[in-house]
Amino acid sequence: MNAEIPNRSKRILSIDILRGLVMIIMALDHTRDFFHIDAMTGDPLNPDTATGILFFTRWITHFCAPTFVFLSGLSAYLSAQNKTRAQASSFLLKRGLWLVFIxxxxxxxxLTFNLQYNFIILQVIWAIGWSMVFLALIxxxxxxxVLISGFALVFGHNIFNLFPAxxxxxxxxxxxxxxTAAGTVVPLSATHLVGVFYAILPWTGIMFLGYGIGVWFNKNYNVERRQRNLLITGSxxxxxxxxxxxxxxxxxxAPRKEYHELFKNVLSFFNVSKYPPSLQYACMTLGPAILILAFTExxxxxxxxxxxxxxxxxxFYYIIHFYLLHTILVIAFFATGxxxxxxxxxxxxxxPVAFGFSLPIxxxxxxGVVASLYLPCRWFKKYKETHLQWWLSYV
Known part of the structure; x- marks a missing residue:
């Protein structure tokens, strides 16, 4: 089977910069989940209880998932340019199902280190996988x-909030x-649960919109025009x-809550729903992301x-960082008695619930985790540039 991987010499640097930036920031939220003393008991986005730095630590990571899904759609469009429509669809279908399995x-x-899989957690890779399946079909x-469906899903899915369950x-x-999944837990048996934390179709809409702007990144598209389009769209x-x-x-x-304090009102203004990604959440995160694409051109x-x-x-980075974080967690678990x-x-x-450290730690x-993964990522990047195994297109 021939490898179907992009020529790294033709990669668009602004896409890799933005994707790399959100991957770096994403690790902060997962580090907080594993190691912050209040991660299991408090809401870092609650204006009534959150400090500014705690709120920011959680809020800044809101940009990661939608940007990553959006760029996945954009990359899917670019990858399809070297294939027939049937070939591109087939690849997306297989890769989507592969991601669901992963x-x-x-x-x-x-995430869990539970070899019995008593609690299966379905998050962003699950959503990306199924979004690719739908993208393969549409x-x-x-x-x-694809573009019309993307707008309909992103702008219209909050209609379900207006009706009773x-x-x-x-x-x-x-x-x-x-x-509408906002933490839906489905029991498979008395001892096994599945947590669906990413509703599929709102994220599919975001991927479709990323696919939609792919035309601006065609090799023959005028760079200045692309940059102008990105600036206007992001703004x-x-x-x-x-x-x-x-x-x-x-x-x-949840409508924005009004407070009598300016600080709490500012926090409340930016406290939008990620589960599922609301229209306001999508606009808050994707707008700046699109602007960064323009500025890093x-x-x-x-x-x-x-x-x-x-x-x-x-x-590669996403998978490895979870295992590294959880291994450090095991060490810290025993080291703290x-x-x-x-x-x-x-x-x-x-x-344990009663475990963790302060935010500076x-x-x-x-x-430390992000820095330690730089050399492995650089090695794998070079490996992908110099090898043509078919499986590299799936990782």
């Missing part, structure tokens, strides 16, 4: 249908999994977020070179 078998294990029809249990569960998206947030009537499951410095290394091998009786916790083994661990 989420269940590999990512969940890295893209066979036409590019225009369905009484039929099966129909209600299907609706949650596809549209309008940010303005739409501000307008929707001020109107406060549509685009988020011709940017080339030490930091962008480092970020682009992570961005060139995101799947916890016993084997405390190992079994839900959902994470070796992560969390940041220190995060920096």
């Amino acid at each position: 989420e269940i078998a590999v990512v969940s294990l890295g 893209s066979r029809i036409s590019y225009q249908i 369905l009484e039929n249990q099966t129909t209600g569960l299907i609706l949650k999994i596809f549209f 309008l998206t940010v303005l739409l977020f501000i307008a929707l947030r001020l109107i406060n009537s549509y685009g988020d499951p 011709k940017l080339n410095n030490r930091f962008t070179k480092i970020a682009s290394v992570y961005g060139a091998v995101p799947f 916890h016993s084997t009786k405390e190992i079994v916790q839900v959902p994470f083994l070796f992560r 969390v940041y220190l661990i995060w920096f």
Whole structure:
């Protein structure tokens, strides 16, 4: 089987920079989940209880998942340019199903360290996988249908917030999994649970929109025109977020709460729903992401070179960082005097509720983990550039 991997010499640097940046930031949230003392008991985005630095630590990571999904759609469009429509669809279908399997078998294990899989966690890779499956089907029809479907899903899925929950249990569960999941736990047996934390179709809409702007990144597309389009689109998206947030009537499951303190009102303004990704959340995160794509079009410095290394091998980085973080967690668990009786916790083994460190320690661990993965990512990036095995197109 021939390898179907892009020529790394033709990679678009701005995409790798943005993707690398969000991969670096993403690790901060996972580090906080594993190591912050209040991660299992508090809400870092609650304006009533959060400090500014705690709120920011969680809020800044909101940009990661939608940007990554958006760029996955963009990359899918670029990859399809070297294939027939049938070939591109077939590849997306196989890669999507592969990612769903990886989420269940590999990512969940890295998160929980539970070899019995008592709690399977379905998050962003699950959503990307199914989004690719849907993209494989819709893209066979036409590019225009993908774009229209993307707008309909992103702008329209919050309509479900206006109606009461369905009484039929099966129909209600299907609706949650596809549209409204905000932490839906499905029991498989008395000892095994599945947590669906990413509703599929709102994320599919974001991927479709990423696919939609792919035409701006064709090799023959004028660079200045692309940059102008990105600046206009990103700016309008940010303005739409501000307008929707001020109107406060549509685009988020929970209306913005008013406080008598300026600080709490600022936090409340930016406290939008990620589960599922509301329209306001999508605008808040994708607007700046699109602007960064524009600003990094011709940017080339030490930091962008480092970020682009992570961005060139995101799947490799994503898998490895979970296992590294959880291994450090096991070491910290025993080093802080916890016993084997405390190992079994839900959902994470070796992560008791009464465990953790202050935010400065969390940041220190995060920096160490990201820095330690730079050389492995650089090695794998070079490996992909110099090898043609078919499986490299799936990682």
